Amino acid sequence: MKFSEECGIFGGVSTNYPVAPLIQQGLFVLQHRGQESAGICAGDKDLYIYKNKGLVMEVLNDRVIKNIRGKLGIGHVRYSTQGGSDSTHAQPYAVNYLGEKVAVAHNGNVKSAVDMRKKLEKQGEVFLTTSDTEMLLKKVIRELCKTPSEWTFEEVGRILTENFTGGAWSILFFVPGKIFAYRDPHGYRPMSLCEAEEGVFVSSEDTSFQMLERHLVYHIEPGEGVEITRDGYEIKRFAPEMPSKKCVFEQIYFARPDSNVFGRNVYMSRVELGRKCAIENPVEADIVVPVMESGFAPALGFSQQSGIPLQMGLMRNRFVGRTFILPEQYMRQSSVRRKLTPIIDVVKDKRVIIIDDSIVRGTTSREIVRMLRQAGAKEVHFRSASPQIVNTCQWGVDIPTKKELIANKYEDVDGIREFIEADSLAYLSLEGLKEIFGHEGWCYSCLMHD
Numbered sequence: 001m002k003f004s005e006e007c008g009i010f011g012g013v014s015t016n017y018p019v020a021p022l023i024q025q026g027l028f029v030l031q032h033r034g035q036e037s038a039g040i041c042a043g044d045k046d047l048y049i050y051k052n053k054g055l056v057m058e059v060l061n062d063r064v065i066k067n068i069r070g071k072l073g074i075g076h077v078r079y080s081t082q083g084g085s086d087s088t089h090a091q092p093y094a095v096n097y098l099g100e101k102v103a104v105a106h107n108g109n110v111k112s113a114v115d116m117r118k119k120l121e122k123q124g125e126v127f128l129t130t131s132d133t134e135m136l137l138k139k140v141i142r143e144l145c146k147t148p149s150e151w152t153f154e155e156v157g158r159i160l161t162e163n164f165t166g167g168a169w170s171i172l173f174f175v176p177g178k179i180f181a182y183r184d185p186h187g188y189r190p191m192s193l194c195e196a197e198e199g200v201f202v203s204s205e206d207t208s209f210q211m212l213e214r215h216l217v218y219h220i221e222p223g224e225g226v227e228i229t230r231d232g233y234e235i236k237r238f239a240p241e242m243p244s245k246k247c248v249f250e251q252i253y254f255a256r257p258d259s260n261v262f263g264r265n266v267y268m269s270r271v272e273l274g275r276k277c278a279i280e281n282p283v284e285a286d287i288v289v290p291v292m293e294s295g296f297a298p299a300l301g302f303s304q305q306s307g308i309p310l311q312m313g314l315m316r317n318r319f320v321g322r323t324f325i326l327p328e329q330y331m332r333q334s335s336v337r338r339k340l341t342p343i344i345d346v347v348k349d350k351r352v353i354i355i356d357d358s359i360v361r362g363t364t365s366r367e368i369v370r371m372l373r374q375a376g377a378k379e380v381h382f383r384s385a386s387p388q389i390v391n392t393c394q395w396g397v398d399i400p401t402k403k404e405l406i407a408n409k410y411e412d413v414d415g416i417r418e419f420i421e422a423d424s425l426a427y428l429s430l431e432g433l434k435e436i437f438g439h440e441g442w443c444y445s446c447l448m449h450d
């Protein structure tokens with residue numbers, strides 16, 4: 001896979017120990033959601049912040065974490081979908097206001113950000129970054145005009161709902177003595193809560209709670225949030241129920257297989273995608289080979305359904321970052337070969353079905369087909385465990401422009417097959433995808449033409 005995911009957030013209040021090491025570990029588990037920068041804000045009433053470009057364990061290393069005190073905190077891993085990618089854009093984003101500090105960490109994308117920003121600038125607001133997160137915080141500050149310790153969960157939720165409904169925001173606020181967490185009324189991005197011996201925490205993905213003792217997990221609904229203090233927590237609805245728009249790509253690609261997202265285990269969903277793909281797109285072959293990592297579960301499903309054995313025909317170099325991190329096309333192509341290597345003894349003289357979670361630009365897929373042929377594969381049949389991606393995303397996922405998407409470059413699948421040089425190519429149908437997840441309640445926008 002080949003398009004960029006968004007961000008991850010983790011925060012909460014610890015009981016007996018400083019919160020920083022728990023946030024460090026929580027963010028480490030969420031590293032797959034953003035590898036550009038990492039950051040933490042923690043304290044009690046006062047606030048210490050540390051953030052920079054880099055991976056969690058580089059930026060928030062043990063030396064840094066040891067010096068961050070306090071039992072309340074929020075943290076963030078970032079992949080930039082809006083705003084720049086330098087260290088000033090790292091989150092959490094914090095400001096001083098009326099003698100107090102307030103900070104915010106955001107996963108998602110605010111559709112109305114550009115217009116709102118212009119409006120605020122005309123009113124004299126100054127921005128240090130181009131990110132929608134700063135704009136969001138400054139809008140809240142302007143509306144409330146009082147010291148952050150006086151802010152209430154309900155007031156902040158009302159401002160978010162009135163101004164940013166339609167956007168995607170799973171968001172954490174640190175105000176003195178309190179953490180506020182909100183999931184937008186359409187619920188594009190996931191958010192879960194955990195009550196454990198170590199404290200109460202909120203995270204983009206519930207698998208990050210597995211490090212905690214005796215945890216009890218609650219999946220926060222769209223339009224719901226939670227207020228956490230040293231005295232406890234309360235789950236509250238801050239916005240009326242609206243049609244839910246859960247991002248289906250959280251299930252297909254973004255989230256970790258060991259997470260339960262939107263009420264479904266991600267690994268199990270992906271196995272089902274593969275099974276469905278095998279039912280819809282059978283082909284005679286000798287082995288099924290996954291594009292690691294996210295192609296593994298669908299390949300297993302394809303293999304189980306078709307009876308064709310699963311083989312690890314492509315080895316992944318675990319020390320190479322994900323393909324999309326490299327910004328230029330020529331760099332992306334070479335990085336595929338740095339990331340994946342065929343196991344010649346497995347694929348030589350075989351009819352291979354290669355399974356990937358999706359096809360975006362098609363260049364990765366073509367490199368894989370070429371590699372397999374060079375390794376001696378007799379036939380290469382490509383199967384995508386998701387439908388064609390034909391549209392961009394306005395909710396925080398950095399999909400290439402419509403023109404760059406391979407599905408828009410050719411009139412039919414055979415044109416794409418020729419481009420990727422496969423013997424056959426087929427996608428899971430949109431109808432098949434909806435049969436798995438449901439016709440309602442999900443965002444399928446990037447899989448549908450305008």
Ligand code: SF4
Pocket residue numbers: 188246247248249250392393394395396397443444445446447
């Ligand atoms: S457009 Fe696609 S990537 Fe964006 S939120 Fe919807 S399903 Fe997810």
